[in-house]
Amino acid sequence: MQSLSELLQDLTRANKTKILLVVLDGLGGIPLPELNGQTELEAARTPNLDGLARRSSLGLTHPVLPGITPGSSAGHLALFGYEPLEWIIGRGVLEALGIGFSLQSQDVAVRGNFATVAYQNGSPVIIDRRAGRPATAETENICTCLQLAIRQINGVEIIIRPVKEHRFAVIFRGANLDARLSDTDPQKEGVAPLSVRSLAQAAESTAEIAAEFIRQAATVLIGEKKINYPLLRGFSQLPNLPSFANLYGLKAAAIAVYPMYRGLASLVGMKVLDCPGETIEAELTILKNHWSDFDYFFLHIKGTDSKGEDGDYQGKMAVLEDFDRQLPHILSLKPDVLVITGDHSTPARLKNHSWHPVPFLLHSPFVRCDHDVTGFHELACRQGSLGHFRAVHTMSLMLAHAGRLNKFSA
Amino acid sequence: MQSLSELLQDLTRANKTKILLVVLDGLGGIPLPELNGQTELEAARTPNLDGLARRSSLGLTHPVLPGITPGSSAGHLALFGYEPLEWIIGRGVLEALGIGFSLQSQDVAVRGNFATVAYQNGSPVIIDRRAGRPATAETENICTCLQLAIRQINGVEIIIRPVKEHRFAVIFRGANLDARLSDTDPQKEGVAPLSVRSLAQAAESTAEIAAEFIRQAATVLIGEKKINYPLLRGFSQLPNLPSFANLYGLKAAAIAVYPMYRGLASLVGMKVLDCPGETIEAELTILKNHWSDFDYFFLHIKGTDSKGEDGDYQGKMAVLEDFDRQLPHILSLKPDVLVITGDHSTPARLKNHSWHPVPFLLHSPFVRCDHDVTGFHELACRQGSLGHFRAVHTMSLMLAHAGRLNKFSA
Numbered sequence: 001m002q003s004l005s006e007l008l009q010d011l012t013r014a015n016k017t018k019i020l021l022v023v024l025d026g027l028g029g030i031p032l033p034e035l036n037g038q039t040e041l042e043a044a045r046t047p048n049l050d051g052l053a054r055r056s057s058l059g060l061t062h063p064v065l066p067g068i069t070p071g072s073s074a075g076h077l078a079l080f081g082y083e084p085l086e087w088i089i090g091r092g093v094l095e096a097l098g099i100g101f102s103l104q105s106q107d108v109a110v111r112g113n114f115a116t117v118a119y120q121n122g123s124p125v126i127i128d129r130r131a132g133r134p135a136t137a138e139t140e141n142i143c144t145c146l147q148l149a150i151r152q153i154n155g156v157e158i159i160i161r162p163v164k165e166h167r168f169a170v171i172f173r174g175a176n177l178d179a180r181l182s183d184t185d186p187q188k189e190g191v192a193p194l195s196v197r198s199l200a201q202a203a204e205s206t207a208e209i210a211a212e213f214i215r216q217a218a219t220v221l222i223g224e225k226k227i228n229y230p231l232l233r234g235f236s237q238l239p240n241l242p243s244f245a246n247l248y249g250l251k252a253a254a255i256a257v258y259p260m261y262r263g264l265a266s267l268v269g270m271k272v273l274d275c276p277g278e279t280i281e282a283e284l285t286i287l288k289n290h291w292s293d294f295d296y297f298f299l300h301i302k303g304t305d306s307k308g309e310d311g312d313y314q315g316k317m318a319v320l321e322d323f324d325r326q327l328p329h330i331l332s333l334k335p336d337v338l339v340i341t342g343d344h345s346t347p348a349r350l351k352n353h354s355w356h357p358v359p360f361l362l363h364s365p366f367v368r369c370d371h372d373v374t375g376f377h378e379l380a381c382r383q384g385s386l387g388h389f390r391a392v393h394t395m396s397l398m399l400a401h402a403g404r405l406n407k408f409s410a
Numbered sequence: 411m412q413s414l415s416e417l418l419q420d421l422t423r424a425n426k427t428k429i430l431l432v433v434l435d436g437l438g439g440i441p442l443p444e445l446n447g448q449t450e451l452e453a454a455r456t457p458n459l460d461g462l463a464r465r466s467s468l469g470l471t472h473p474v475l476p477g478i479t480p481g482s483s484a485g486h487l488a489l490f491g492y493e494p495l496e497w498i499i500g501r502g503v504l505e506a507l508g509i510g511f512s513l514q515s516q517d518v519a520v521r522g523n524f525a526t527v528a529y530q531n532g533s534p535v536i537i538d539r540r541a542g543r544p545a546t547a548e549t550e551n552i553c554t555c556l557q558l559a560i561r562q563i564n565g566v567e568i569i570i571r572p573v574k575e576h577r578f579a580v581i582f583r584g585a586n587l588d589a590r591l592s593d594t595d596p597q598k599e600g601v602a603p604l605s606v607r608s609l610a611q612a613a614e615s616t617a618e619i620a621a622e623f624i625r626q627a628a629t630v631l632i633g634e635k636k637i638n639y640p641l642l643r644g645f646s647q648l649p650n651l652p653s654f655a656n657l658y659g660l661k662a663a664a665i666a667v668y669p670m671y672r673g674l675a676s677l678v679g680m681k682v683l684d685c686p687g688e689t690i691e692a693e694l695t696i697l698k699n700h701w702s703d704f705d706y707f708f709l710h711i712k713g714t715d716s717k718g719e720d721g722d723y724q725g726k727m728a729v730l731e732d733f734d735r736q737l738p739h740i741l742s743l744k745p746d747v748l749v750i751t752g753d754h755s756t757p758a759r760l761k762n763h764s765w766h767p768v769p770f771l772l773h774s775p776f777v778r779c780d781h782d783v784t785g786f787h788e789l790a791c792r793q794g795s796l797g798h799f800r801a802v803h804t805m806s807l808m809l810a811h812a813g814r815l816n817k818f819s820a
Contacts, residue, residue, distance in 0.1 A: 030778055037779070064818055065414070066799050067806025068421070074819040084819065086411050094820040234820070349776075353817055355810040356778065357797070378778055378795070388797030 500646020
């Protein structure tokens with residue numbers, strides 16, 4: 001049986017339509033006692049979205065499967081039409097994307113924690129897996145020192161980059177590298193770090209290089225009291241994702257402020273547009289300026305997720321209301337297909353990603369309008385014309401409404 | 411790509427929450443002219459369920475797939491998170507579980523029908539596949555006679571047990587048994603019984619033993635006019651189901667009166683609690699007494715299905731109303747996650763299991779409440795926040811709402 005990607009690739013046809021996917025990150029919520037039992041989206045004053053909802057088809061999506069809480073990469077890959085259970089992006093790659101590092105196809109990336117160890121009979125024992133959560137500036141200094149001391153091992157370039165607090169990334173760059181390596185972080189304290197093991201024969205030389213990196217780094221840091229040992233997990237390489245151009249015949253662009261989402265978009269072959277400002281307004285200016293250059297736009301808005309993770313439901317409402325005020329500018333571009341949804345829910349009450357299905361709005365001249373709904377929110381979407389569906393079908397729905405899919409079979 | 415079970419096994423984390431699954435067997439119905447076009451659940455007076463529905467999320471489940479009517483084992487396996495299209499429980503095993511027989515892992519079980527044959531030139535021809543549907547007591551007597559005459563064959567113990575009317579079960583117990591054998595019941599009359607064929611080389615010796623059992627039993631019964639031949643079908647062994655403890659990290663208990671459901675629960679590693687009384691009230695006493703001992707409870711209520719199969723819609727309503735009166739006792743235990751659903755529909759109008767989707771209610775502090783519904787019934791569930799989904803996602807939803815699942819991917 002064909003995969004969904006193969007099916008769409010077979011059916012795709014070109015035309016002049018323009019498709020816009022707006023991802024309000026972490027859009028969905030759950031009822032908050034502080035909001036009289038309403039979700040953030042129900043409580044926010046969003047007259048433009050509510051009006052648009054009555055001229056659109058609504059639904060609810062499962063980013064992965066019912067009950068499963070997705071990470072950001074899984075949520076976005078689904079919206080881009082890639083089966084999230086099949087295409088897994090490793091932690092190391094995601095960390096590198098998150099700091100805007102330009103990974104090459106053969107690079108092996110790994111996420112690092114700086115830890116505190118004590119040496120007993122010459123062997124390290126982990127005292128604190130996060131080295132007391134140092135300030136990011138401290139980690140930046142340590143990474144600079146390490147990078148000066150360690151440039152390459154066995155002909156493989158070693159690139160060390162600080163992330164946030166105790167977190168950093170290491171990128172191994174060279175020939176014949178293989179990421180099938182075990183983690184060294186035992187995920188608990190009072191024990192020794194694990195050694196790197198190769199999980200496939202082809203990864204043995206990479207395992208040796210990683211082990212040597214750890215040895216050299218520990219030696220450089222041996223005099224430090226707090227940040228004195230690297231723990232590594234999530235060795236990974238870029239997945240070989242087929243591109244938007246290849247799968248859908250779309251010339252696609254991404255407008256996103258945060259590096260991780262820019263990185264994800266570049267992985268599927270989107271042109272990632274420069275975005276000097278961080279506001280929704282600034283992003284829309286970029287969208288407008290490039291409107292004639294692409295077939296498909298991915299517009300990412302981070303604020304809804306950030307405020308949700310902070311537990312700031314008023315803040316999340318404010319981002320939604322800000323977006324609502326900007327919506328007429330989007331509509332004035334007259335996209336042939338407009339989807340407004342999220343990559344997952346981030347209820348302010350949970351301060352975290354959640355498994356709850358995500359509100360979904362599809363606007364096009366060819367929808368069945370849910371003209372009887374009160375607006376764009378979870379309770380309305382629950383009964384929308386699109387039903388409840390896996391987010392991986394988003395691309396099919398967008399392409400279909402754009403007239404970009406041929407009939408399947410005879 | 412991972413299976414759902416593997417995915418959940420990877421994501422599960424432990425905590426102190428308590429999960430309760432109430433299965434009202436055969437819960438769903440279809441409209442009855444006698445009830446003014448209402449289903450049993452719509453017509454029943456269930457104020458407690460209706461109130462709970464407005465503080466819960468509703469949905470409708472497909473036990474297997476739309477349009478597919480499930481047997482009891484498929485319906486329950488789905489609710490327990492096991493893909494029912496993958497994990498098939500053989501008819502012989504199910505028959506043994508149904509009479510409370512304690513199957514061992516190497517046993518081969520088979521379902522038997524007592525038939526009436528006539529001998530033509532010394533060969534049997536089936537006259538009546540069910541031997542005129544004898545009273546159960548007759549079948550019990552015949553089984554006792556057969557068991558006295560046949561104890562073991564080629565070192566394999568033969569255990570013969572009556573079931574109901576013309577039905578019985580045979581369990582073959584010994585080393586190196588293999589259930590890959592063909593049925594001997596041709597499913598029609600006027601023809602000879604089929605011979606047992608081995609469907610795999612490893613099953614050849616078991617085929618010989620089964621054939622010898624049939625020969626000996628026919629010899630014992632040769633003087634009988636009615637019950638004079640055994641027809642066998644559904645040779646099977648226990649499936650090697652991963653346990654609840656292994657998959658979900660749950661210490662699980664089952665409260666069920668009927669042997670088959672007790673058997674199904676034990677197959678997935680639940681502790682099956684002794685249940686001296688047969689009423690819902692008696693089952694709830696057991697639940698209360700063991701509330702502190704387990705993480706997860708499966709509470710099975712049979713009456714809804716029995717009355718549905720009898721075509722007794724008033725009786726099915728009475729069971730629903732009885733359950734509704736007991737509901738406050740369940741709520742007073744304050745389960746962190748409570749699901750009330752069925753394993754399939756058994757509309758009184760059809761007097762049988764059916765394919766209709768099954769009402770589903772999930773109560774937890776973290777649901778989107780369907781506060782606008784009129785109650786707990788098919789029409790309300792159709793528009794619930796959980797949508798329409800396959801019952802195999804029930805475990806994911808319960809674990810998620812219990813805070814027992816980590817985020818998927820990065």
